[in-house]
Amino acid sequence: MKQKQNMNMKNRNKKIICFLLILIVFLVGLIMMGIQLKYYVYYTTYCDDYYSVLANTESLYYDQILEVNGEPDNTVREKYTEYGDYFIYNEYDDGRLFVFSYNENSNGHPYLRIIELTNPEYRFGRKKIGVGTDKSTIEKVYRKSYRGLQQDSHGKYFVEDGSFVINFYFDENDIVYKISVGKADIIHDTRGWKKK
Secondary structure, eight states: OHHHHHHHHHHHHHHHHHHHHHHHHHHHHHHHHHHHHHSOOOOOSSOSOHHHHHHSSSOOBHHHHHHHHOSOSEEEEEEOSTTSEEEEEEEETTTEEEEEEEETTSSOOOEEEEEEEOOTTOEETTTTEETTOBHHHHHHHTTTSTTSSEEOTTSOEEEEETTEEEEEEEOTTSBEEEEEEEEHHHHSOSOOOOOO
């Protein structure tokens, strides 16, 4: 009888140890997932590539964008560092402004950085967001993006969607009158977005 009780006690102890080991492995897994979530990755909730929608091409290079969109109506070239870094502003009469950057000391080509939009005919995504959209619609559309529609310390409104930051400029009636779209590393530094 005592031997049977010892066997039952050993089996019970083994079951408790197995249960505790499984519980520990499960908790370590949860902790590791939590740690992994702290490493940010880009994800998109609304539009995959704002640049291609507004520039009519997937290319980000100056020559190829000009080839697709034609010569701009106004071009301004501005030096912004003593190391030969320049901005090129290409303005089109259709309400688009393309901002490129390049370094005159490297062999790199001017590269698209920001697109500003003031024409209500250009729209993006399923809900056709653009100039003329009201603030409440933008809040609804981007509610699942990383932190939704936000306001920075200067009072500007923006959303983070994928690797893009979209700035919305609202008038006194909360209607968008201008939009600027840029990559996150240009507008808000590279900090990434939380994984879904």
